[in-house]
Amino acid sequence: MTTMERLAVPLDDIPEDRRHVYEAEPLLSARNLGITFGRVVGLDGVSLDLYQGEVLAVIGDNGAGKSTLIKCLTGAYVPETGEIYLAGNQVTFRVPQDARAAGIETVYQQLAVIPALDIASNLYLAREERRKGPLGSVLRMLDKKGMRERAATAVQNLGIQTIQNMGQAVETLSGGQRQSVAVARAAAFGSKVVVLDEPTAALGVKESTSVLNMIKQLRENGLAVILISHNMPHVWEVADRILIQRLGSCAGVITPSSHDMGEGVAIMTGARKLT
């Protein structure tokens, strides 16, 4: 398969300064994913390729199979047909923990953060680090100081300025700051792919901007990002490529420069066919 075929868009549609991203092999590939729920076809043979340092947006109407596609890629669903490849190797995810162990992190719409715990505790939840020596191995004591320091670095790497105190409880943060914590959590710990499900849906204008900046920063940091969103201006602002889901199938892949938002929505709703 050529790069051109995998990209599903002409290389000319990609801005010149972003084309280098597509010279490498894709990081995550899905081929002909299919899943049914009783008589309802959730996904009907969807393929996609995701490159390191790329933001791939997935758009589609409600019930078009966006979430189903993402859940198949992150282990929440097990596809009935098709294959998933990570860095060229075929992988099977039975539970979300499998995908996480492989370096695919998901930021859920409902933000899986614990309000009562502080920022560092949330970043390290379920992967806490213990102190060195007998304090850690025998008494199982947490390395709170170390986790706070590393959490601060993780947050700084995303260019987040508004969060300073890692000991602050998450419930005292604003919606946008909580979103930052959730994204920082997903992007830390050597993950390769970050999946963001409607990250700006509940946010105001200013907070959305900072989340979009954070997504760009994730791309700069060399991660592969899948962005699911209903907000077309946000998608057109940050996405390199846009995969349009319609009725369980892929209606096509476009780029922000090849099609405008109106055309994208027309394809999404079936008013127009991608030629």
Add this chain to the structure above:
Amino acid sequence: MTTTSNAAAEFSRRRLSPAQRIQHLLHAHPWLSPLLILVLTTIVFSALNGRYLAPNAQSLLLQQVAVVACLAIGQTLIILTAGIDLSVGSITILSMMTMASLAANSKVNGGLAILIGIAVAVGAGFLNGILVTKVNLPPFIVTLGTLSIFTAIALLYSGGASIQEDRLPDLINWTGTSIALGPFRFTVGVIMVLLLYGVVGFALTQTAWGRHVFAVGDDPESARLSGVPTKRVLLSVYSAAGLIYGLAAWIQIGRAGAASPNGIVDANLDSITAVVIGGTSLFGGRGGVIGTLLGAVIVGAFTLGLSLAGVDQQWRLLAIGVLIIVAVSLDQWIRRVKA
């Protein structure tokens, strides 16, 4: 840190009103309010009667609250997970009657009888945990059911009769042994309870398990999505609570000088009272054992202080009732904390 972000932090700090400041402080340290109440009651009762602060009075206070304070540790763990345990007293009675009956009637060695009694308590807690996690029943219903079940088993097994200390081996009575520490007189039981507070407090604040307990209590779905094994955490909490109730059973025999199936009938509500006054939220995810210890001591302080002041004990009931409502209202207010 850059100058701008410092300025931003400075700005956000300046916006807080004094009430918000208190809210934030209590939010970060839920044990501060029970500490304040304890200091106030101590001042009032020592003013009413100078003997209140005497070492022997304070030693008595600790001995009187030891068993409820011990049970309240287990109750705290369960309430932190947004559960509630109504079977505290029944598990303790079951464990206590098992220990005593095995030793007195079946002539089992004292140490073995204690171990079996504690194992029964752990098993009872584990059963509560299984019903909560696997059968998905609300903790209130589970423990309401097991309250009757365990009480019935304890009464059937023991025949409803008390077993006096002279029929029990020394090791079982050992928790009542008194130890002088300067002018204070502690019992082995009191020291065990204080040590237990240290151990559980450490586990809650310094280990990953503790973090997971708070996470499961605060938002179980988010905890699960974050990779916390929520069911395993809950099972461990109910089992650990059982272990603590088993130790409390041993301490109760030493304190009362007998194993009596009617001994600690008020333990359920007393333990919940201590937890709530101690600032742990009934909605889970907030609080800790330091507050619970203070809460248990506050209840004991009212009992002791009012009797030394020669006042009717009914006032204690009234005061504790008011404290419970104040504590929960305060918790509701603290929960609304904002950035």
